[in-house]
Amino acid sequence: MEAGRHHLPPAFDVLEEEAVGLGARVARARLHGARGLWDPVARTIWIEEAYSDAWAALVLAHELEHVRRGDASPQLLGVERMIDERVSRRFIDPGQYARAESLIGPAPALIAEELDLPTWVVEAWQRQARRGGARAQHVGGLVPRPPH
Structure with a gap:
């Protein structure tokens, strides 16, 4: 970006x-x-x-x-989580996320409140980061890498 x-x-x-x-x-x-x-x-x-x-x-x-x-029909949890991760990439600005995390820490509910998003979106974002699909952002937080 x-x-x-x-x-x-x-x-x-x-x-x-x-x-x-x-x-x-x-x-x-x-x-x-x-x-x-x-x-x-x-x-x-x-x-x-x-x-x-x-x-x-x-x-x-x-x-x-x-x-x-x-x-x-309803999908397995893994599919629902993958979809949530796609949604998180559309709605979370990497710089804003990193700034929020650097100010208030990694708690998903607090970051969600700061970004005015539901917690499930932040949790999906963080899941990607934990899996190693993340890169360091300039302010020190982790952001998911875009899919290939």
């Missing part, structure tokens, strides 16, 4: 356009515990209605990965 360049995560409406491009529609409803669901029969991504657009965008990005993969 270029010095001084700010990483902008995709907005909800941009992700909705991605969904349309993949032949899916996006709807919100009370999901009673689920953050989001992909219904391949109805070609609909359901997002918990209580979420702000910023948090709904994270869930939508996750469900879009299921659409792209052609998933038609």
Whole structure:
């Protein structure tokens, strides 16, 4: 990433356009515990209605990965985690993450609060770093390497 360049995560409406491009529609409803669901029969991504657009965008990005993969049923934990890691790369700016970690330490919940993200996104980011898929950032934190 270029010095001084700010990483902008995709907005909800941009992700909705991605969904349309993949032949899916996006709807919100009370999901009673689920953050989001992909219904391949109805070609609909359901997002918990209580979420702000910023948090709904994270869930939508996750469900879009299921659409792209052609998933038609619940996936194993390893697949869900891999998808969360892809989402984390879209929404976390490496420099901002490194700065937050250098200020408050590695606790995912505290970093999530600092970055205004759900904890699951930060945990996914950190999982990549622990696996060795990370490189040192200029302020000393670890950031995941982009996939090849």
